Amino acid sequence: MGYLYIFGTIFFTVYGQIMLKWRISKYSGLPDGLQEKVFFLLKLLFDPLILSGFLSAFVASLFWMAAMTKFDLSYAYPFMSLSFMLVFLLSIFLFHEAVTAHKMIGLLLIIAGIIVTSQSA
Numbered sequence: 001m002g003y004l005y006i007f008g009t010i011f012f013t014v015y016g017q018i019m020l021k022w023r024i025s026k027y028s029g030l031p032d033g034l035q036e037k038v039f040f041l042l043k044l045l046f047d048p049l050i051l052s053g054f055l056s057a058f059v060a061s062l063f064w065m066a067a068m069t070k071f072d073l074s075y076a077y078p079f080m081s082l083s084f085m086l087v088f089l090l091s092i093f094l095f096h097e098a099v100t101a102h103k104m105i106g107l108l109l110i111i112a113g114i115i116v117t118s119q120s121a
Contacts, residue, residue: 002070006079008063013083016056018090023049025095078117081110 024044031040044050067076088107091097 002067005063005067005070006076009060009067010080010083010086012056012060012063013080014086014090016053016060017083017087018094019049019053019056021091021095023047023053075117078114081114085110 031037092099
């Protein structure tokens with residue numbers, strides 16, 4: 001059951017990040033003036049799908065608390081790196097973000113780190 005908690009943490013973290021990026025990209029850029037920035041951010045805050053991203057982050061934290069009852073932090077936390085990997089891959093397919101050699105090397109290092117740390121339990 002503990003791994004389900006880690007999976008839930010990762011799933012809701014990734015959903016929240018992807019949803020925020022998708023919805024924010026539908027709006028124009030951040031304005032220059034302070035008052036315009038505040039109104040812009042409030043407009044974003046009240047977008048229902050952006051709110052779902054924030055709710056997702058909260059749900060992810062509930063799953064994380066449950067995971068902490070099952071695993072040592074030093075064992076469970078490296079699995080959170082999977083969220084970086086999934087966000088990276090989804091950003092390529094959903095947002096057509098660039099894939100560079102540096103990003104690929106970083107991704108491979110993250111995967112290697114997950115493998116190494118998961119073996120040390």
